[in-house]
Amino acid sequence: MKIAVASGKGGTGKSMVAANLAYTLSLAEPVTLVDCDVEEPNLHLFFPGPGESSEVTIPVPGFDTVACDLCGRCGEFCRFGAITVLRDRVLLFPELCHSCGGCMLVCPKGAITESPVRIGTVTVSSPIPGMTLVTGLLDTGSPLAVPVIGAAKARAATHPLVLYDSSPGTACPMITTLDGSDCCLLVTESTPFGLHDLELAADVVHGMEIPAGVVINRSDGTDQATLDFCAEHDLEVMMTVPFDREFAVIQNRGGLLCRERPEWQERFRALYAGCRRLAGVSP
Secondary structure (H helix, E strand, C coil), X not given: CEEEEECXXXXXXXHHHHHHHHHHHHCCCCEEEEECCCCXXXXXXXXXXXXXXXXXXXXXXXXXXXXXXXXXXXXXHCCCCCEEECCCCEEECHHHCCCCCHHHHHXXXXXXXXXXXXXXXXXXXXXXXXXXXEEEEXXXXXXCHHHHHHHXXXXXXXXXXXXXXXXXXXXXXXXXXXXXXXXXXXXXXXXXXXXXXXXXXXXXXXXXXXXXXXXXXEECCCCHHHHHHHHHCCCEEEEEEECCHHHHHHHHCCCCHHHHCCCHHHHHHHHHHHHHHHHCCCC
């Protein structure tokens, strides 16, 4: 089973939910937690420990200046503006290249070959018994988060129980993370911004036809607008976490709510049961 934890905006407590759910599940069965927020991964702060890292690369074209006759077909084909053919040379803007390979296919002279270029890393660790942590990390300056997310997910592809911690927002990184998930937990907060971005995230999961539920974090008791939205859009509110200074202190020092307040483990076990119900998996 694959569960994605996502949010329409940053700072809602998405990683807190993913970390505590993974910790609680690891007490009873093996679980793999994948940090797909590759631009700013933070789950290793909750689960520190040594790991094995491997590079993530993408193929980037190179040009044989002898064979190339500057016909311009590669530049015409590239929809991302990564190739510009001038009268006397070809300019490549590698940060714009999406590694589709099309330029190499359309070149009539076979003057284009691809070479691997590193864009990030994937680290796998076993920080606590019962848990495997997979962390994707995008190299500074690289704009291509999606291949790193794909590589991180691939490392967990054969595992029976996987939690994906998505990057915030509703752009390509979130969609890549959610792809193939059995259900999604949307984490929000009781603010106008939280509700607005919950609406955006709900549209995405609806379009992807992924069953979803909602976790309201840092609730100050004024959740009615969020509750009304969820009722109108058939989204079950599966857990509410109150606004509590002690909870913030625990998290800010890298602690886990379910480890320091064990009574919350039952709440997260119920959350997992709700995810199974959403996904149509028998108890």
